[in-house]
Amino acid sequence: MSEHDIFVKSVNRNTLSKQVIEQIVQLLASGQVKPGDKLPPEMELMEKLGVSRPVLREALSSLETMGVITRKTRGGTYFNDKIGSEPFSVMLALSIDNLPAIIEARMALELGLVTIAAEKITDEQLEQLKETIDMIADSEDDNYGVYDKRFHKIIALSANNPVVEGMIFSLLITHEKMDRLIRTRDREITVEHHLAIYHALKKRDPYEAFEQMYRHLSFVREKLLSYEQQWLENTTVLTSDPM
Structure with a gap:
């Protein structure tokens, strides 16, 4: 053709x-x-x-x-x-403006990957994870988005699974999409959550790794959805006809 x-x-x-x-x-x-x-x-x-x-x-x-x-x-x-x-990349392209769907897609991928990572992550990758946490803790003006992304990328790659390898790129895109929407960062909470995930992975405990990742992503989800709700409410007020 x-x-x-x-x-x-x-x-x-x-x-x-x-x-x-x-x-x-x-x-x-x-x-x-x-x-x-x-x-x-x-x-x-x-x-x-x-x-x-x-x-x-x-x-x-x-x-x-x-x-x-x-x-x-x-x-x-x-x-x-x-x-x-x-x-998955195609579906992500079609849903890029659907924030709840983007968040759920990221959660579905990361929760699965972190449990696999608990079994496969290397000592070197664990050291790299700890380095990203230290960089976040030492960051100035809470400008640590690049280290946050690196933390999650290391976990995804540590799963070392060729079948899901193609999804990791899409996972990072959902991370970037969500990261751009964050207005204020909570460095202490981020460090706390990342440390909890790190310790679970270091213990090679997939159940705890899942639980700690879920806690972290749930916190991010609630934060972003509250931003979206505020934006919708403000948009409604601005576009409403005067009485």
């Missing part, structure tokens, strides 16, 4: 970028294109989808961040070869 012979529906004006993402992913789901195939040029996609260049580029940028596509300078845009084996 020619790279130009594709069929997509034009999108509505509401949530344009997300609808463009859905339409492009649908090309894969419907079999019109395959992993590794080249997408049509921007002008053709704009015409078929009925959107402006900024909207299309926003959608393509999101898909690239999710690992669904790769854009090459003067070489066009391609679906990634491994996308067929990484459907």
Whole structure:
């Protein structure tokens, strides 16, 4: 099939970028294109989808961040070869604005990975975990997001499981999405939670590791959802018609 012979529906004006993402992913789901195939040029996609260049580029940028596509300078845009084996990245791309779903996806992955990590984590990786905790504790102005991410990445990689390896990238994206939404950090609580997870892993106790990770992620979930609720309430007030 020619790279130009594709069929997509034009999108509505509401949530344009997300609808463009859905339409492009649908090309894969419907079999019109395959992993590794080249997408049509921007002008053709704009015409078929009925959107402006900024909207299309926003959608393509999101898909690239999710690992669904790769854009090459003067070489066009391609679906990634491994996308067929990484459907989680596609689902994440479609739900990137659904905060509760993003949080639950991260919890589902990390709670499973931390129990495996309790059995497989090496002494060297445990030392690396402790280093990240020390860096968080010593951070100035509570600017420790990079060390927080490193802590969770070490645990995920320590599971050393090729089947879930493709999900780790998506896990880190959910972490970044959530991290960007945090307005104020609780360094002492973060250190306390991370230490509890670290000690459980050091004891090679998957049950305690699960419990401590769940406590940590539940705290983060409640915090982020409260932010979202406040934002929704403020938006409602600002958009309400005056009496």
